[in-house]
Amino acid sequence: MAFPHRPDAPELPDFSMLKRLARDQLIYLLEQLPGKKDLFIEADLMSPLDRIANVSILKQHEVDKLYKVENKPALSSSLVNADKLAGRTRKYKVIFSPQKFYACEMVLEEEGIYGDVSCDEWAFSLLPLDVDLLSMELPEFFRDYFLEGDQRWINTVAQALHLLSTLYGPFPNCYGIGRCAKMAYELWRNLEEEEDGETKGRRPEIGHIFLLDRDVDFVTALCSQVVYEGLVDDTFRIKCGSVDFGPEVTSSDKSLKVLLNAEDKVFNEIRNEHFSNVFGFLSQKARNLQAQYDRRRGMDIKQMKNFVSQELKGLKQEHRLLSLHIGACESIMKKKTKQDFQELIKTEHALLEGFNIRESTSYIEEHIDRQVSPIESLRLMCLLSITENGDARCSLDTHYGPEHLLTFSNLRRAGLLTEQAPGDTLTAVESKVSKLVTDKAAGKITDAFSSLAKRSNFRAISKKLNLIPRVDGEYDLKVPRDMAYVFSGAYVPLSCRIIEQVLERRSWQGLDEVVRLLNCSDFAFTDMTKEDKASSESLRLILVVFLGGCTFSEISALRFLGREKGYRFIFLTTAVTNSARLMEAMSEVKA
Amino acid sequence: MDCYTANWNPLGDSAFYRKYELYSMDWDLKEELRDCLVAAAPYGGPIALLRNPWRKEKAASVRPVLDIYSASGMPLASLLWKSGPVVSLGWSAEEELLCVQEDGAVLVYGLHGDFRRHFSMGNEVLQNRVLDARIFHTEFGSGVAILTGAHRFTLSANVGDLKLRRMPEVPGLQSAPSCWTALCQDRVAHVLLAVGPDLYLLDHAACSAVTPPGLAPGVSSFLQMAVSFTYRHLALFTDTGYIWMGTASLKEKLCEFNCNIRAPPKQMVWCSRPRSKERAVVVAWERRLMVVGDASESIQYKQLTIQVLLDRLVLRRLYPLAIQICEYLRLPEVQGVSRILAHWACYKVQQKDVSDEDVARAINQKLGDTPGVSYSDIAARAYGCGRTELAIKLLEYEPRSGEQVPLLLKMKRSKLALSKAIESGDTDLVFTVLLHLKNELNRGDFFMTLRNQPMALSLYRQFCKHQELETLKDLYNQDDNHQELGSFHIRASYAAEERIEGRVAALQTAADAFYKAKNEFAAKATEDQMRLLRLQRRLEDELGGQFLDLSLHDTVTTLILGGHNKRAEQLARDFRIPDKRLWWLKLTALADLEDWEELEKFSKSKKSPIGYLPFVEICMKQHNKYEAKKYASRVGPEQKVKALLLVGDVAQAADVAIEHRNEAELSLVLSHCTGATDGATADKIQRARAQAQKK
Secondary structure, eight states: OOOOOOTTOOOOOOTHHHHHHHHHHHHHHHHTSOSOEEEEEEHHHHHHHHHHSOHHHHHHTTEEEEEEESSHHHHHHHHHHHHHHHTOOOOEEEEESSOOOHHHHHHHHHTTOTTTEEEEEOOOOOEEEETTEEEOOOTHHIIIIIITOOOHHHHHHHHHHHHHHHHHOOOSEEEEESHHHHHHHHHHHHHHHHTTTSSTTOOOSOOEEEEEEGGGOHHHHHSOOOBHHHHHHHHHOOBTTEEEEOHHHHTSSSOEEEEOSTTSHHHHHHTTSBHHHHHHHHHHHHHHHHHHHHTTTTOOHHHHHHIIIIIHHHHHHHHHHHHHHHHHHHHHHHHHHHTTHHHHHHHHHHHHHTOOHHHHHHHHHHHHHHTSOHHHHHHHHHHHHHHTTSOOOOOOOGGGOTHHHHHHHHHHHHTSOOOOOTTOOHHHHHHHHHHHHHHTOHHHHHHHHHHHHTOOOHHHHHHHHTOSOOOOSOOOTTSOOSGGGGGTTSOOOHHHHHHHHHHHHTSSTTOHHHHHHTTOTTSEEEEEOOOOOOOTTGGGEEEEEEETOBOHHHHHHHHHHHHHHTOEEEEEESSBOOHHHHHHHHOOOOO | OOOTTTTOEEETTTEEEOOOOSOOOOOOOOSOGGGSEEEEOTTTOOEEEEOSOOOTTSOTTSOOEEEEEOTTOOEEEEEEOOSSOEEEEEEOTTSOEEEEETTSEEEEEOTTSOEEEEEEOOHHHHHHOEEEEEEEEOSSSEEEEEEETTSOEEEESOGGGOOOEEOOOOTTOOSOOSEEEEEEETTEEEEEEEETTEEEEEOSSOEEEEOOTTOOSOOOOEEEEEEOTTSOEEEEEETTSEEEEEETTSSOEEEEEEOOOOSOOSEEEEEOOTTOSOEEEEEEOSSOEEEEEEOOOOOOOOOOOHHHHHHHHHHTTOHHHHHHHHHHHTOOTTTTHHHHHHHHHHHHTTOTTSOHHHHHHHHHHHHTTOTTOOHHHHHHHHHHTTOHHHHHHHHTTOSOHHHHHHHHHHTTOHHHHHHHHHHHTOHHHHHHHHHHHHHHSOHHHHHHHHHTOHHHHHHHHHHHHHHOHHHHHHHHHHTTOHHHHHHHHHHHHHHTOOSHHHHHHHHHHHHHHHHHTTOHHHHHHHHHHHHHHHHHHHHHHHHOSOOTTOOHHHHHHHHHHTTOHHHHHHHHHHTTOOHHHHHHHHHHHHHHHTOHHHHHHHHHHSOOTTOSHHHHHHHHHTTOHHHHHHHHTTSOHHHHHHHHHHTTOHHHHHHHHHHHTOHHHHHHHHHHOOTTTTHHHHHHHHHHHHHHHHO
């Protein structure tokens, strides 16, 4: 249980520095408006802000009142204009985080308050959620880039990487896959060159960096999660590293906000575990705890005094955490059996392995028929479509409402749904392309190519990379033998396998076919510096950058890989995601 | 060598002065200095002379000459003055010569007599003419103060960022003040003026009378006033031959002196040596010079920094000397050599007799990729001199594509700017160029340009989605992107349109677009949505209640819940809801109503396409075991065990499982055996298992 790190595993760099930096900058900005001030915070920024500077720090810098804002530009203008009408003069500052875009000023100008406010940037782009997890808290990245083709956030990523390399030294080995990964990498390189000399001569602390686009592997993100942390995320939604446990978990009438990270000793031991082990572990733990409490009996006064002053507090704390996680487990089990979780998982595994397709299809159809949850149905359709390369001809229609017609079109555009017209084989697409070439409309050709690119070759990739482990007998989830354990031994996450393979080879060599099947021939890169300053310890530290989000299952899988190989992985993601978030990002919702 | 203490004359009790020639002037003046307007720049800068000022007695046909000399009298430039009469000359802090004309126009010349620009001091000045003018220096730069013929003051505190301020009227001022000066205190420019025995301080808001502390009585007018270079000190010369010296804030007197000369002096200036504690005022008459001073505490700051010194050398085109100084002082490249080379390059591009190629090559050879050199700045200068082609050549040397963009835009090379912006990866830059292009090109060309730049196109689409929906439509139209057009109208059907007719019309347009896009699936779905909308409207009219905007499913469910079973079935038929789905729907709705009678009737209407297990499940969900049992018996053999377990009939489940000889089912039943009540059943299963193994 709770595999310890190998004794030779390298130490993680101290990322709390990032928090301090962000906090100092915020304080500096607050002090730009001396005296009492009110602070309006956009709803999405509340939780990250809370992780950086709590209310008492804000109060120290004379923040009088705090307001949560749901609708940003409209608010600032109505506020300013109301003051103008009332003849009140106040100073206003708009702080954009992580950066101000040209369009921001345009909006202010349109609202007629551009001259009344001063603007600033709070370059708060990296939030350390845990000792090994940095989040940019940009959930919008996924839709903006992968659906709308909006590249604005790529620069933000490049700047975040630049910040990391100034703080933690250069990265001697860089790998990446995906169009966005390549762009971000190149922009980052430009930044480094412009500020040449700053990182030069510094010893690298982190030996490798691996950038990966989310659309290289949609499949993994679409699967139901069965590792504890992932399951908690799927069930309760972890937001900015903390979760709201409702009354059904806390077994009281109150909800409780709980931070989930390595500091929670109980959680830290079960976060990466397959769910089937968790309950047993927790009850064992409870028994141990009871035994420790029981030692009180037969203590003399001195021993008792010692116990109360030294151990009791820790035990109580552990007790509290334990009962919370047991509550969470119970709640998860209740919910999951209700929805026939076993059946669902079975179907997903069948899809991943590519057998019993008809059965899976009818399961999904039933799912749609029962109208359990549109998001869930969409997810299964996408999974079917990608794994079967676009054969998701389930009857989709108006039954979900007209806005979902747009959702389908979004899913198709992003490559999550690859609906195939009958007979639309590769040659047919090619002839379509050749027709367009004579048309000379470059834009159209790229469209056609991108539709070609959206073909998923999951089955072939799965074979090449051996993603479905051969099972001899039962897969012992208590003693995992590979990363597949995060999906009950049925499937090794594609993203993690790619990372594993590249790190093993220290290049993409021999992976040409896989790269081709991933349609990433132009976007797989390696860059190594000859400098031999990197210590052997730093060479076992790997920063993995997920552009478009990563799941807790992937994090668990790589943590496992790290333990096996003596590496430590550090995760940088635009946001932590899961299947539901992916689907919601693609959904058109009536405003 | 002179004896150090020779030639010193006492000044007051504790100070001494002496007079000797530092160097002789190289110039060869043909006119008397008194006939010229003279301006000497601070810090030993150049001297400008404008001969033949417009004197009434001179013929206007003779054009005056403007000469510029170095501080030692080396001629730097000489040009014929072709503009209007000049009232005053002065040098700005950047060593630009400001020539204030009578009509309020200010002409700006460089050190080498090159015309830079001109600006006007405003209409009021133009109408009333300039009576007198002063150039003064502030923290922000150099300012101009004007006294007009109407005895009003207008000033600008910084000619680099021209903001004209018309000062308030001085009450009772009928003629020109006897003397005045511009002052700069607390970052605000003021005018101090003397009218008869009174002194007034003018700021942009008010005119206030002021009195110097400790001023001797009997003064009936001030003849001359002088402020020190730093605006800390003020000296006043009165008609009684009395000199008052104090702080410019008029809060403190430093000293006073009575010289008994009542003639108005020609000039009075403050003078003091750097870092000296002694301050003195020099007063000049036609044939007399007097130094008045005291020796109290005072500090002079070293104002001329190395950077300024370098700037001055650059301005005099002494590039090699400047570079040598940088190298000698080991200044960082960015502050030193690079900056000087950049200045040199900016000068180089102005050499019109050299071809574009040669200039570009020469500059690149010398500059290479020296850090801190901005090729785009040099290119901007080239463009400023009208050498667009040279500017483009120079831009090619600029390694940061983003830096090239602003100039390319200025030079109207917007399409090139767009590609450079895209190359830079800076979306804001792309956006800026896009808005430029949008204004510059006609719509068709603009769209065509976008077509070839997918990255810019997506960015613009995003913009349109939020700001200009109609343009978005045009964009799709232009590209014949019927799929997106369809989506656009779908969105409009629920986001933009309120009336049902409008919504149906939008959907119709969408459907047409989908047909054109050969997306039959979407077209059909859209048409269904139109039918559904119309039908929902009818339902609302006929049945009341809320139907509009429900999905097809919810419409059917609502109908069932409202007891309109016939209508629900009709709707299902019309929209070809698959049988299975309809059964699920109806099952769920009836169970929610707890209409068990209707549910049973429904279950018997025909053979259930979804089997009977869902019936059992849903009854149990509503905690109705009695009803659930009814259906459990009808569940097919495959799911029988599951159904029996659901209704809690473990014993019968065991019998069925044993009958099926199905190991999985046996274990499932066994896992449901709890406590003593099911003990017998458990034994039975174990026996059956044992038997099965024997065989």
